[in-house]
Amino acid sequence: MARENVRPPHHHDLDRSIAIAKILMLCFIAEHNLPFLLADHFTELCRNMFPDSEIAQSLHMKRTKCSEMAKQFGNKIHDDVVSQLRINKFFISDRHETDVSTTKCLSVLVKYFDSHGGTIKTRLLDLIDVYENHSSNVGSSGESLFEMIMHILNSNNIPLNNLVGLAADGASNIMGAYNSLSSRLRQHLSDLKIFKCTCHSIHLCASEASKVLPRQCEDLLRNIYTRFSHSAKRKYEFLQFQKLFSLKPHKLLHVSQTRWLSLHQAVERVLEQWEALKQYFVSIEGVEKLRSINLIVNDLNDPSIYAYFNFLNFILPFCNNFNLLFQRETPTIYLVHFHVNRLYKNTIQYFCRNEIVNKSKIEHFDPSQEVNHIPLSNIYLGDSVHTLLQKEEYYKNVDMVADIRRRCRLFMIKLCEEIKKRFQLQDDLWEMASLFNPEKVLDPTTRDVMPSLAPLVAKVPRLYDGDLQTLDNEWRHLDSTPIPLDITPQTYKPVDFYLKLGSYKFDNTYLFKSVATFALNILALPVTNTDAERLFSKLNLIKTDVRNSLSIDSVKALTYISESVKEQGCCYNFQPSENLMNIL
Secondary structure: OOHHHOOOOHHHHHHHHHHHHHHHHHHHHHHHOOOOOHHHHHHHHHHHHOOOOHHHHOOOOOHHHHHHHHHHHHHHHHHHHHHHHOOOOEEEEEEEEEOOOOOEEEEEEEEEEEOOOOEEEEEEEEEEEOOOOOOOOOOOOHHHHHHHHHHHHHHOOOOHHHEEEEEEOOOHHHHOOOOOHHHHHHHHOOOOEEEEOHHHHHHHHHHHHHOOOOHHHHHHHHHHHHHHHOOHHHHHHHHHHHHHOOOOOOOOOOOOOOOOOHHHHHHHHHHHOHHHHHHHHHHHHHHHOOHHHHHHHHHHOOHHHHHHHHHHHHHHHHHHHHHHHOOOOOOOHHHHHHHHHHHHHHHHOOOEOHHHHHHOOHHHOOOOOHHHEOOHHHOOOOHHHHHHOOOHHHHOOHHHHHHHHHHHHHHHHHHHHHHHHHOOOOOHHHHHHHHHOHHHHOOOHHHHHOOOOHHHHHHOHHHOOOOHHHHHHHHHHOOOOOOOOOOOOOOOOHHHHHHHHHOOEEOOEEOOHHHHHHHHHHHOOOOOOHHHHHHHHHHHHHOOOOOOOOOHHHHHHHHHHHHHHHHOOOHHHOOOOHHHHHHO
């Protein structure tokens, strides 16, 4: 009888295999946004795979146990992130938004250079319900957000000295001068660096500039979308007109005040379908006899509205391309200075005198002064508009053409003014960070522009606490030390380039360890809040109408797991640690 109670040796391997299977199942659930009910199928699968195993046959795991396992898994990943923040400099991004169950969540993300893994990471630190926190204040006021973030950092024993900066959009409760999250953080950490999201800022620039155009432009976009948005019959009827004009059966798009790039996408789609839309609405105007249909027909037959749409289709892609550049997950801090100034100067040159622009300091140039403008008839509004204005229905209507040109110039003036307002064109940090472009850092003239890194360290004082002379010595020696031919910007991406540079040894001595680590921390500086936007897109996939009862803890755990899986490629590549095996 005693021998029957002894577990055979293979039971340990089977126990381990089932633990791995549990982990992979949780990874699969998190990666593909599946319900915890999948645990029922997993249990049945294990029993069928190992019919002679008592361990497998005694396995019981349904929705509740699966949820608890996910939370334990997520807590382990959270602990790993916290341990990294205790030894690395990091930045915080935050965003609060209401989910499908009307729970208002605050997500706190951290971005840091992982010196051990050799990568720049963005990870979720915490996700909390702003109306069920344990601070003295609730809601999303600046004071409440500050207390929640400080509670997260202190409760996890994360040193405040490692917090370098905050990145967020321009909401008043976060970026306001008084009683905001950023103002309160600066009161406690005076040298903290605050970054406004460049993508959000350029979106607001384009949105504000669009307001100087006739209101009918935006109304037309919204009215057309509203006509088709909830009617399969109307979509089918319009499909016949698309076929008649040999157009692709594309949907009409919605203009969103919060979704970046949506204005240009909607304008481009309406222009593509313009003739089909015109004929469709003309055909139903006499049948339905609605005021909204009359307005749409009038606008589609208005040559000035068509010209404005073509102008927007010309000018908005410049803003969108800027936006897309900085939505990338790779480092972009070294690109900001060049591209902000390029967008501003290119826009100015469409309606201002080049000789005046080239003689002026760009940050002091006033685009609204008429003395700087070229004649109204010579401003550049894009090839499509130029071609349109040569047609008889335009050039015979002198007043209409003059008004089109005047309003389009106002759009560009407003766009430039908003760029100057929301961006510092000659921001010292952006300008100095641009020198860490791998294509510039090995250029000897770079040391002529910035002979010492002391001014850059002073801009972000919390980022570097080592010996400044050692840093400067390595920075200066980049000109005089022969760098191996395989360490080139053309061979490696920015992060890999500096990792390779930092690992370069001569006579068993690292020659550029400090400057490479400093450069990697500079590259980790957040210039956008797109990571928080992506996170909330992920949360909306996790917590849906079907899974609207998921608790904040479950959503947070699934997000932790999903991020960890993504870091390793996919759930099939996930390598669980021994600590994680023991937990599950």
